[in-house]
Amino acid sequence: MNRDDLKNLWFLWKAVYRQEKKTMCMVILSAVLTAINSYILLVLLGYIIDAANRHAEQKKMMQIIIVTLLIKIFMEMILRWINEQIDKVLEEYT
Numbered sequence: 163m164n165r166d167d168l169k170n171l172w173f174l175w176k177a178v179y180r181q182e183k184k185t186m187c188m189v190i191l192s193a194v195l196t197a198i199n200s201y202i203l204l205v206l207l208g209y210i211i212d213a214a215n216r217h218a219e220q221k222k223m224m225q226i227i228i229v230t231l232l233i234k235i236f237m238e239m240i241l242r243w244i245n246e247q248i249d250k251v252l253e254e255y256t
Contacts, residue, residue, distance in 0.1 A: 185251045192244045199237045206230040 179186045210226050218226075 185248060188244050188248050195241055203234055
């Protein structure tokens with residue numbers, strides 16, 4: 163990317179931001195949460211594997227698995243809601 167491309171990108175960003183501040187913030191939030199969501203599962207699966215390698219109690223393993231699933235479901239719900247809000251705004255422009 164050269165300097166002119168960056169200037170054009172910045173100009174586009176400002177123009178869209180002036181019109182749809184909330185939507186642009188939601189797009190950024192969606193991108194960040196999508197990235198975090200991918201790593202959450204990896205980290206939490208690491209805890210599950212670690213607990214299994216330590217021969218943790220079955221109750222402790224179930225707690226870790228349930229917490230992992232709840233966190234994953236919560237993140238998916240948040241992302242779905244954010245993306246629906248973005249889609250509503252985009253439908254107005256099409």
